[in-house]
Amino acid sequence: MNWVVVVWTGATSASLMLAAIHLFVWIRNRNAWASLMFCLMAAFTAGMAGCELAMMRVTDVDQLGAILQWYNLSRWAVTLALIGFMHFYLGAGRPWLELTVIGLRTLALLLNLLVSPNAYYSSIDGLNRIMFFGQSVTVVEGIPNPLMLVGQVSLLVLAAYLVDTTWRAYSAGAYNRALRVGSSSVFFVLALSLQTMLVLWGVLEAPIMASLFFLGIVGVMAFELSEDMLRSTRLAENLQQREVDLRRERKLTDAVFQGAPGLLFLQSQDGVIRRWNKRPTNPSEVTETKIHDFFRKEDHPALSESLEKTFSEGSANFELDLVHSDGSATRHFFSTVQIEIGDKPHLIGIGIDVSAEHALSLELALQKEKLASVSQIASMSELSSSLAHEINQPLAIILSNAEAAQRQLELPVPNHNELRDILKDIVAADIRAADVIRRLRSILHRGQPVLKPVAPSSLLKNVLRLLKTDLDTSGALVSKKIPKRLPNLMADQIPVEQVLINLIKNALEAMHENGTRGKSLILSCAAEGSGVRFSVRDNGCGLPESGDWIFEAFHTTKPTGLGLGLKISQTIIQAHGGRLWAEANKGRGAIFHFHLPLRPETA
Amino acid sequence: MNESQSVILIDDETDLLKALRRLLKAEGFQVACHTSAADFLAAPRPPSPGCIVLDESMPGMTGLDLQRELVAEGSTLAIVFLTARGDIPMSVRAMKAGAVDFLTKPVKDKDLISSIRMGLKKSADLELNKKEVDLLRGRFETLTDREREVLKFVTQGVPNKQIAASLGLVEQTIKVHRSRVMTKMRADSLAQLVVVAERLGITSHDSKTI
Numbered sequence: 001m002n003w004v005v006v007v008w009t010g011a012t013s014a015s016l017m018l019a020a021i022h023l024f025v026w027i028r029n030r031n032a033w034a035s036l037m038f039c040l041m042a043a044f045t046a047g048m049a050g051c052e053l054a055m056m057r058v059t060d061v062d063q064l065g066a067i068l069q070w071y072n073l074s075r076w077a078v079t080l081a082l083i084g085f086m087h088f089y090l091g092a093g094r095p096w097l098e099l100t101v102i103g104l105r106t107l108a109l110l111l112n113l114l115v116s117p118n119a120y121y122s123s124i125d126g127l128n129r130i131m132f133f134g135q136s137v138t139v140v141e142g143i144p145n146p147l148m149l150v151g152q153v154s155l156l157v158l159a160a161y162l163v164d165t166t167w168r169a170y171s172a173g174a175y176n177r178a179l180r181v182g183s184s185s186v187f188f189v190l191a192l193s194l195q196t197m198l199v200l201w202g203v204l205e206a207p208i209m210a211s212l213f214f215l216g217i218v219g220v221m222a223f224e225l226s227e228d229m230l231r232s233t234r235l236a237e238n239l240q241q242r243e244v245d246l247r248r249e250r251k252l253t254d255a256v257f258q259g260a261p262g263l264l265f266l267q268s269q270d271g272v273i274r275r276w277n278k279r280p281t282n283p284s285e286v287t288e289t290k291i292h293d294f295f296r297k298e299d300h301p302a303l304s305e306s307l308e309k310t311f312s313e314g315s316a317n318f319e320l321d322l323v324h325s326d327g328s329a330t331r332h333f334f335s336t337v338q339i340e341i342g343d344k345p346h347l348i349g350i351g352i353d354v355s356a357e358h359a360l361s362l363e364l365a366l367q368k369e370k371l372a373s374v375s376q377i378a379s380m381s382e383l384s385s386s387l388a389h390e391i392n393q394p395l396a397i398i399l400s401n402a403e404a405a406q407r408q409l410e411l412p413v414p415n416h417n418e419l420r421d422i423l424k425d426i427v428a429a430d431i432r433a434a435d436v437i438r439r440l441r442s443i444l445h446r447g448q449p450v451l452k453p454v455a456p457s458s459l460l461k462n463v464l465r466l467l468k469t470d471l472d473t474s475g476a477l478v479s480k481k482i483p484k485r486l487p488n489l490m491a492d493q494i495p496v497e498q499v500l501i502n503l504i505k506n507a508l509e510a511m512h513e514n515g516t517r518g519k520s521l522i523l524s525c526a527a528e529g530s531g532v533r534f535s536v537r538d539n540g541c542g543l544p545e546s547g548d549w550i551f552e553a554f555h556t557t558k559p560t561g562l563g564l565g566l567k568i569s570q571t572i573i574q575a576h577g578g579r580l581w582a583e584a585n586k587g588r589g590a591i592f593h594f595h596l597p598l599r600p601e602t603a
Numbered sequence: 604m605n606e607s608q609s610v611i612l613i614d615d616e617t618d619l620l621k622a623l624r625r626l627l628k629a630e631g632f633q634v635a636c637h638t639s640a641a642d643f644l645a646a647p648r649p650p651s652p653g654c655i656v657l658d659e660s661m662p663g664m665t666g667l668d669l670q671r672e673l674v675a676e677g678s679t680l681a682i683v684f685l686t687a688r689g690d691i692p693m694s695v696r697a698m699k700a701g702a703v704d705f706l707t708k709p710v711k712d713k714d715l716i717s718s719i720r721m722g723l724k725k726s727a728d729l730e731l732n733k734k735e736v737d738l739l740r741g742r743f744e745t746l747t748d749r750e751r752e753v754l755k756f757v758t759q760g761v762p763n764k765q766i767a768a769s770l771g772l773v774e775q776t777i778k779v780h781r782s783r784v785m786t787k788m789r790a791d792s793l794a795q796l797v798v799v800a801e802r803l804g805i806t807s808h809d810s811k812t813i
Binding site for chain 2: 389395399401404408418425428429508512513
């Protein structure tokens, strides 16, 4: 068994094997430059080992010289590949240092070619055979060449480069790699350098065995690379698992998105839709779609406002028509909230089809409108009925008085005093009828009230004058509370007076059966807010239990429809931008108030 | 002034009351005025016959309410409605309850006066009728229970034999009762007795309580 042959051929084949593996790796992944460098280094290490084995067995000097040329070429290549590997693997080498090492190594190579016999020896005495590991191997006998120092210096500079690169890689955080690759290569290079010196100076009797040192470096590198491969495999597995998880998560969110009732969308602040559960189905389209595309142009300002509100206030609710791909539109209620995704504000919105509710509310509005017009007609019919009553009374008085007068005149001696009284009453009744007509015309013939400055106190005084007979016959105790300084109102005098007349007449009727309790009517007005409040207070029979319907058309608690009804009074007050309401009087009876603004806003 | 010319005006419109009183006084009626139904009810009842000219729409008690009350107490006063806004249902109710007429304001003197005269006549008739019925009821009250039973059967045309069988008596006894009824009710013939029974409202099922 020849140990030398076994070791060197083993080294050669191992190196070639590793080179082949990493060549394959590099072919599969062209970016794995470290693998390529490793492959080259291993291949040339194999070359070196082959040369060394051949040198150990040469028999003449010329043969040795030829092998030595190949050997040096291999060493040069190995050094370059080592630097390349360190460069790509640790990624920390200084370029000028790398170039220095390469330059020195190249110089050593050239010297070997140019100097005779070579750069190691100035003269070769002959070949000698020594015993090495129980084998007889060939070694060179000669005088060492000082030029050999160039090669040795290059080795030392290489070692320095390795130390530097290792240190830099270590500092950069690649602790394990730097320590393992860097320190082992430094160790082997220094050991090689030492061994070479000792052999060349004849201190040590051994053949050249640099390949073994390089094989050491190759071994450590191979270990590192395979470690890396294991690690990357594990990483790949993790990645794959994570991808599976992500895909599952994505499926879940997709399912949630797609399955959500109504619309669900995610939108970035620039208005671009990121996710959208209903339309369009093609996700690539989604990224190009803006939320505005799903709404009518005229709705865009309202939409933009709501979206801006979401980003500024955090949330918004709005209702708009959503336009479908076929051009039809359905009413949707949207609720949007702002969320942060990767520090960027986004908006999540839900939309619910409320077209049924919307149609219903539209219909309700329509019905309300119809009802309003019906109630207006009802008011008109009530009005005409009131008109008939209001005018028929004085007409009846006039007719009966006139007929009574006719009878007086037919008497042999007519009573002149009686006739004078009758005529006076006829005139009064006529004036009353004319007044009614004037009032009604002023109410009926105007859509909008004609506004003139009116003093609140003069309104009350006019009304009291007009109602003097009613108040006198009722026997009610009338008190007035009118502040001295009240602002003038912009109002239509006659309708407002009519409201006061209605309220006072209602109050008198409510107190009709007060009997011994006595009748107390309190009229007051006061400045309140930016307007004036009028109040008519009585101690009569009070309001019905549920007070709201007293303002409705056709409603009445009394058999006689004197006046124009609360409904019409309310209409008049509302036309002035005011409010008419009722409350129970403390103790007994009711208070009707109305508030008129100094200047109606609608006018 | 003749008592049969009594007219009562009820209306919340004082000016109209004044005018109507002038008119009716000139026509020779005796006129009393009230401004509400309650006012009228509180006053002593006017003598009958009389005619009320009644406004339907008044605060407090309405004209129809007052009419119902008067009918319930069996008043013989006639009622003429005079209203500013009467509708058909209202007038139907009034007429069904026995009103003489339903007039609307303004009313012509001739229409009003002819209605009042009709009312006064009706009131007088009612008064007369009431007096007669009172007389007949007085006579009826002198009958014994048995005689009242016999009266009931006789006025329905039931033969004596059958009456006897129904009451468990002999025919001769029925004949005696029958002759006493005729005497007490001062009826000359069966036909007269039937008319009396009708005016008293005697029915086949309820002869004891009239």
